[in-house]
Amino acid sequence: MKTNRPSILILYGSLIFSVISFLLAAFIDFVIIPFSNALLVLIPLISGVVAYFIFYYLLKKFINNRLSLIYRSIQVNNGIDSTKKTSIDEVLEKAESDVNSWKEDRTIEISKLKEQEQFRKEFLGNLAHELKTPVFSIQGYISTLLDGALEDENINRSFLERANKATDRMVGILEDLDQIAKLEVEDLKPELRSFDISELIKEILETLELTAKQKNIVLALKKDYGPIHVLADRTKIGQVLTNLINNSIAYGKENGKTEISLLLFESLVTIEISDNGIGIDPKHFPRLFERFYRVEKSRNRNEGGSGLGLAIVKNILDSHGQAINVRSTVNVGSTFSFSLEKSKISGPVSSRGIPLK
Ligand code: ADP
Numbered sequence: 001m002k003t004n005r006p007s008i009l010i011l012y013g014s015l016i017f018s019v020i021s022f023l024l025a026a027f028i029d030f031v032i033i034p035f036s037n038a039l040l041v042l043i044p045l046i047s048g049v050v051a052y053f054i055f056y057y058l059l060k061k062f063i064n065n066r067l068s069l070i071y072r073s074i075q076v077n078n079g080i081d082s083t084k085k086t087s088i089d090e091v092l093e094k095a096e097s098d099v100n101s102w103k104e105d106r107t108i109e110i111s112k113l114k115e116q117e118q119f120r121k122e123f124l125g126n127l128a129h130e131l132k133t134p135v136f137s138i139q140g141y142i143s144t145l146l147d148g149a150l151e152d153e154n155i156n157r158s159f160l161e162r163a164n165k166a167t168d169r170m171v172g173i174l175e176d177l178d179q180i181a182k183l184e185v186e187d188l189k190p191e192l193r194s195f196d197i198s199e200l201i202k203e204i205l206e207t208l209e210l211t212a213k214q215k216n217i218v219l220a221l222k223k224d225y226g227p228i229h230v231l232a233d234r235t236k237i238g239q240v241l242t243n244l245i246n247n248s249i250a251y252g253k254e255n256g257k258t259e260i261s262l263l264l265f266e267s268l269v270t271i272e273i274s275d276n277g278i279g280i281d282p283k284h285f286p287r288l289f290e291r292f293y294r295v296e297k298s299r300n301r302n303e304g305g306s307g308l309g310l311a312i313v314k315n316i317l318d319s320h321g322q323a324i325n326v327r328s329t330v331n332v333g334s335t336f337s338f339s340l341e342k343s344k345i346s347g348p349v350s351s352r353g354i355p356l357k
Contacts (some may be wrong), residue, residue, distance in 0.1 A: 001247075003097045003139065003322050004043075004071060004086045004266070005089050006059060006063075006089060006092060007056070007087065007088055007089050010055045010056050010088075011050060011052065011060065012209055013052075013055055014049070014051040014052035014199055015046055015048060016355065017047060017051040018047055018048025018051070018351045020042065020043040021039070021043055021044045021047040021048070022043070022044035023182075023196075025039070025040055025043045025044065026040065027083075041194040049237060053165075056088070057087075058329075059088060059285045060088050060091070061093060063092065066133055067095050068306065070095075072098060072104055074099075082228075082240065084160050091298045098144060100283060105236070109293055117186060119256070119266060120354060123291060123292075124343065125139055125306070127177070127289065127292070129292075130292060130307060131170065131172055131173060133169075133235075134166040134167070134170040134173075135166075135167075135170065135336065137162070137163070137166045138163045138167060138170075140168045141159045141160070141162055141163040141166075141336065142163060142238075144159060145159055145160070172305075172306050173306040173308070176306040176308040176309070176312065177306070177308065179239075179308075179312060180291070180308055180312055180315065181283040181313060182321055183316065183319070184315070185314070188232035188284045189319070189340055190232065190236055190316070190319050191233045191235075192231050192232060193231070193232075193233070193344035194229050194230070194231055194232060195229065195230065195232070195234045196227040196228060196229055197228050197229070197230045197232075197237070197262065197269060197271065197340065198221065198224075198225045198226065198228050198232060198262065199227065199228060200220065200237065200241065200264075200276055201221060201241060201271070203238075204238060204241045204242055204245060205219045205220070205221070205245070207242075207258070208245050208246065208249065211246070211249055212247040212249050212258070214251060215249060215253075215254050215255075215256070216254055216255045216256075217248075217249050217252050217255070217256045217257065217258060218256075218257045218258070219245065219249075219258050219260075220257070220258070220259055220260070221259075221260050222259050222261035222262075223261075223292075225262050227268055228262060228264070228342075229342065229343040230269050230340040230342060231321075231341045231342070231343040231344075232340045232341070233320070235338065236316045236319075236320075237316070237320075239312065239313075239316060240312075240313045240316050240317065240338070240349050241271075241273070243310065243312060243313050244313060244336045245258060245260075245273060246309065247275055247305075247309060247310070247336075248275035248277060248334070248336075249275075250273045250280050250305060251275070251277045252276070252277035252278075253276065253277050253332070255276055256275060256276050257275070257276055258273065258274070259274050259275075260274075262271065263273070264342070266296075267342050268339040268340065268341065269339065269340050269341075269342055270337055270338070270339045271337060271339070271340070272335055272336070272337040273335065273336045273337070274333060274334070274335040275333050275334055275335075276332065276333040277333055278330070278331065279296055279328045279329050279330040279331050279333055279334055280326070280328040280330070280334055281295070281328075281330050282328065285326060288310055288326065289310045289311055291307065292307040292308065293307065293310075312339070313336075313338075320340065322338055322339050322340065323338065324336060324337075324338045325337045325340075332339035335350065
C-alpha cells in the first residue's frame with residue numbers, strides 16, 4: 001500500500017485526531033466529570049470518523065480547485081466529472097498521468113519545431129547558394145559586355161548566349177520551387193483518374209528523346225506492354241516520370257541506355273526506370289530525396305538541374321500513398337522504382353477518367 005496516497009494520509013490524520021480526543025476525554029473524565037466507559041470509547045471513535053470525512057471533503061475540494069486551475073493553464077480538459085464519485089487518489093493519479101503525457105507531447109513538439117527551424121535554415125542557405133551561381137554569372141557576362149565586349153563581334157554573341165543559359169537555369173530553379181511550394185500548399189490531393197500508364201510513358205519518352213540523343217542514350221520501354229490502367233494523377237505522374245528519366249540521362253554515360261519496365265503484382269503496377277550511368281553510393285540513399293541534396297557537389301553535377309527533382313518525385317508519390325525506391329551501384333547504374341494502384345477500369349477512358357464504352 002502506498003503511504004503517500006492522500007486517503008492514507010487522511011486516515012493517519014484522523015487516527016491522530018481520535019487519539020487526541022481520547023486523551024482529552026480521559027483528562028476530563030479524571031479531572032472534571034467522570035464519563036461512562038462506553039462514552040470514553042465512543043467519543044474518540046466518532047470524532048475520528050467525523051474528522052476523516054471533514055478532512056476528505058476539504059482536501060478533495062482544495063485539490064479539485066487547484067487542479068482545474070492547472071489544467072486550464074496547460075489548456076487541457078481535465079475530464080474529471082465533479083458529479084461523479086471519483087476518489088482523491090484517482091483524481092491525483094489521473095492528474096499525474098495527464099501531466100506526464102502533456103510533458104511528452106510538449107517534448108515531441110519542441111523537437112519537431114527545432115527540426116523545422118534547422119530545415120528552414122538549411123533550405124534558405126541552399127536556395128541562396130543555388131540562385132547565386134546563375135545570378136553571378138549573368139552579372140559577370142553583362143558587366144563584361146558593358147565594359148566593351150559588346151563591340152567585340154567575336155565574343156558578344158557567345159557571352160549573351162551564356163547569360164541566356166544562366167537565365168534558363170534560374171527559371172528552372174524557380175519553376176521547381178514554385179511547383180514544390182504549390183504541392184505543399186495544396187496539401188497535395190492528387191486528382192485520381194484511370195489512365196493508361198504505358199501510353200503516358202511512351203509520351204514522355206518521345207518528349208525526352210532529343211535530350212537523350214545529345215548523349216547518344218537510348219530510351220526504351222522494356223517491351224510493348226499494351227494498355228495498363230492505373231488510378232493516379234496523370235499530370236503529376238507525368239512529372240515523376242519526366243524527372244526520373246531526365247536524371248537517368250543527366251547522370252547516364254554517353255552511349256548508355258535507360259530502360260523502363262512495368263511489373264504487375266496483385267493490385268499494383270510497379271514502374272522501374274533503370275540506367276547504366278554513374279550510379280549512386282548507397283550511403284547517400286537516406287538523404288537523396290531531400291531538397292537540394294546532391295551526391296557529389298562538383299563532379300558529375302547536372303548543371304541544368306535544380307536539385308529539387310527527386311524531392312518533387314517523393315512529394316508526389318507520398319500524396320499517392322506510395323514510396324519511391326532506389327537501387328544503385330557506383331559505375332554500374334541506378335534503378336528508381338515506384339508503384340501505383342491498378343485501376344478497375346480497363347477499357348478506353350476519357351481524359352476525365354470516364355469509361356468510353
Ligand atoms: P539534380 O537537379 O541535382 O539532378 P535531383 O533531386 O533530381 O537534383 O537529384 C539529386 C541527386 O541525386 C543528383 O544531384 C544526383 O547526384 C543524384 N541522382 C539522381 N538521379 C540519379 C541517377 N539516375 N544516377 C545517378 N545519380 C542520380
